[in-house]
Amino acid sequence: MKLVDTLIVLAVQFALLSLFAIGGAMAVIPEMHRQAVDVAHWMTDRQFADLFAIAQASPGPNIIIVTLIGYQAAGFLGALVATLAMCGPTCVITFYVSRIFDRFKDAEWRIVTQAGLVPVSVGLFAAGVFVIARAADHNLVAVAITLATAAVAYFTRISPLWMFAAAGVLGYVGLV
Amino acid sequence: MRQTRWHSARSGATTWAMLEPSTEAPPIAPPSAVPPAPHPSVSELFIAFFTMALHGFGGVLPWARRAIVEDKRWMTAQEFNEAFAVSQFLPGANIVNLAVVFGGRLHGAAGAVAALAGLLIPPCAIVLTLGVLYARYGDAEALQRVLAGVAASATGLIAATVIKMSLPLLRRLSPAPFVAAAAFVAVGVMRFPLPLVLIVMAPISIALVWWTRR
Numbered sequence: 001m002k003l004v005d006t007l008i009v010l011a012v013q014f015a016l017l018s019l020f021a022i023g024g025a026m027a028v029i030p031e032m033h034r035q036a037v038d039v040a041h042w043m044t045d046r047q048f049a050d051l052f053a054i055a056q057a058s059p060g061p062n063i064i065i066v067t068l069i070g071y072q073a074a075g076f077l078g079a080l081v082a083t084l085a086m087c088g089p090t091c092v093i094t095f096y097v098s099r100i101f102d103r104f105k106d107a108e109w110r111i112v113t114q115a116g117l118v119p120v121s122v123g124l125f126a127a128g129v130f131v132i133a134r135a136a137d138h139n140l141v142a143v144a145i146t147l148a149t150a151a152v153a154y155f156t157r158i159s160p161l162w163m164f165a166a167a168g169v170l171g172y173v174g175l176v
Numbered sequence: 177m178r179q180t181r182w183h184s185a186r187s188g189a190t191t192w193a194m195l196e197p198s199t200e201a202p203p204i205a206p207p208s209a210v211p212p213a214p215h216p217s218v219s220e221l222f223i224a225f226f227t228m229a230l231h232g233f234g235g236v237l238p239w240a241r242r243a244i245v246e247d248k249r250w251m252t253a254q255e256f257n258e259a260f261a262v263s264q265f266l267p268g269a270n271i272v273n274l275a276v277v278f279g280g281r282l283h284g285a286a287g288a289v290a291a292l293a294g295l296l297i298p299p300c301a302i303v304l305t306l307g308v309l310y311a312r313y314g315d316a317e318a319l320q321r322v323l324a325g326v327a328a329s330a331t332g333l334i335a336a337t338v339i340k341m342s343l344p345l346l347r348r349l350s351p352a353p354f355v356a357a358a359a360f361v362a363v364g365v366m367r368f369p370l371p372l373v374l375i376v377m378a379p380i381s382i383a384l385v386w387w388t389r390r
Contacts, residue, residue, distance in 0.1 A: 024270045031370045049327040056330035060299020063269035071307040090268025094276045116382030119352040123359025126338045130364035142328035149332025160234040171325025
């Protein structure tokens with residue numbers, strides 16, 4: 001029964017959460033962290049940071065972190081349930097609402113609403129980064145790697161994989 | 177596009193799309209005057225999203241833009257920006273919503289499902305493989321050291337995205353930076369529940385935009 005319980009929690013929590021994912025996957029990182037680490041104890045803070053790193057180092061949308069959280073919580077079924085719960089409801093909403101929205105492309109209310117949500121989504125994205133940083137940056141070398149990667153990603157178009165590889169090597173030799 | 181987002185809401189669709197990170201973005205060709213090519217089939221949709229998903233390290237959007245607008249000419253830059261604006265505005269992962277909007281526009285539900293399947297199945301398979309390895313070897317000391325480094329670096333990658341998203345808010349005096357800061361503190365520092373924060377802050381922010389536009 002425990003597996004079924006976990007699957008239900010995953011389905012309900014992530015489906016509800018997805019409805020508040022304004023501006024993308026990062027907005028719900030703090031809530032997913034709370035659920036996975038603090039409430040359900042599916043993983044430690046450090047494992048959460050590890051899974052985030054694995055999701056970032058894999059090709060595809062950032063949202064696939066939920067696949068990993070689901071797997072960690074309840075195996076393959078958990079991965080499936082978490083992914084479907086995160087994407088299913090919002091996809092159905094998008095499918096129907098986007099058609100209606102096309103009609104109001106130039107409507108004042110839509111333009112104002114859209115513009116009003118931009119700063120909120122930026123703040124939520126930053127909050128997601130902050131929660132990840134607190135899990136990942138547990139010493140000064142880690143902070144330095146974060147800052148260096150941010151600088152390289154901001155100023156250049158070097159593939160992030162090179163930076164991940166360099167950081168992985170620094171970690172392997174015991175510097176992080 | 178140099179104006180602040182807040183006051184250029186008329187061209188909101190374009191500015192929203194500009195917020196997206198351009199990490200390892202392929203070079204963007206100047207907008208073409210050539211009309212979009214005929215509609216792709218359902219299987220072409222699947223393959224296109226499959227391909228862009230596998231290219232998308234650190235974000236799929238730049239590849240989606242390149243494939244849809246530049247390579248295949250399935251949409252003009254303007255159409256793409258408008259589709260992306262809707263995708264960002266509605267809840268859910270932006271690129272996932274974009275697949276639904278784009279696939280749905282061309283082939284209804286079948287198109288949306290094909291684009292979604294192409295976008296999600298390969299990355300989920302890859303990440304699950306890595307997840308299985310992590311579950312088995314995650315306790316190995318060497319792997320933990322490597323992941324500690326990669327996690328710090330992955331944090332830096334998204335930190336750069338936040339900086340790119342934030343700068344346009346600062347270009348002109350407006351309530352936007354304060355709204356963003358408040359949302360950050362409420363969810364990131366205070367760890368207030370996201371639904372509560374959104375229910376309070378979204379109306380305030382929308383009202384502020386409405387008020388400053390008068």
